[in-house]
Amino acid sequence: MTNFKPHAQYGYDLVIPAPVDEDINLSPVQKIVYAKIRAHCRYKGFCWASNQYLAQICRCSQKTISTAISTLEKQGHLKTHYEPLHGGGTKRHLRLSGHYEPTPYQQFTTQQDQCVT
Numbered sequence: 001m002t003n004f005k006p007h008a009q010y011g012y013d014l015v016i017p018a019p020v021d022e023d024i025n026l027s028p029v030q031k032i033v034y035a036k037i038r039a040h041c042r043y044k045g046f047c048w049a050s051n052q053y054l055a056q057i058c059r060c061s062q063k064t065i066s067t068a069i070s071t072l073e074k075q076g077h078l079k080t081h082y083e084p085l086h087g088g089g090t091k092r093h094l095r096l097s098g099h100y101e102p103t104p105y106q107q108f109t110t111q112q113d114q115c116v117t
Contacts, residue, residue: 012039020077033058033068034077037094046081046093069094 014035021031036058040047049057051065058065072078076097082090 012042014039023075023077025075026071026077027068029058029060029064030068030071033060033065034072037069037072037078038096041094041096046095048091048093050092 014032015038016031016035020026020034023031026034033054036054037047037049040049051062051069054065055062069078069080073080079095079097081093081095083093084090
């Protein structure tokens with residue numbers, strides 16, 4: 001984890017929607033993994049981060065991430081899609097299920113940007 005810089009410097013919030021928070025089949029760590037994935041979905045509508053990267057930012061093992069993603073999928077909170085790459089192989093995209101989808105980051109503007117003075 002050398003040269004690893006947490007994203008706190010970029011000023012994002014972690015959000016856990018009530019249905020995820022109240023899901024008794026999820027551990028507290030799995031809820032944090034969900035929130036981190038949700039934060040990454042704000043940029044492109046999906047999270048493309050690897051298990052290794054998610055493990056770094058969640059400060060847990062890759063096995064914990066793998067288990068969390070599987071459980072979140074099983075509980076209906078996440079969907080996994082694999083995008084084919086040009087040179088072969090695939091790239092994983094994690095998407096939030098249903099009403100949990102955040103508004104993409106690009107759509108947010110400040111009040112000052114919208115005001116005419």
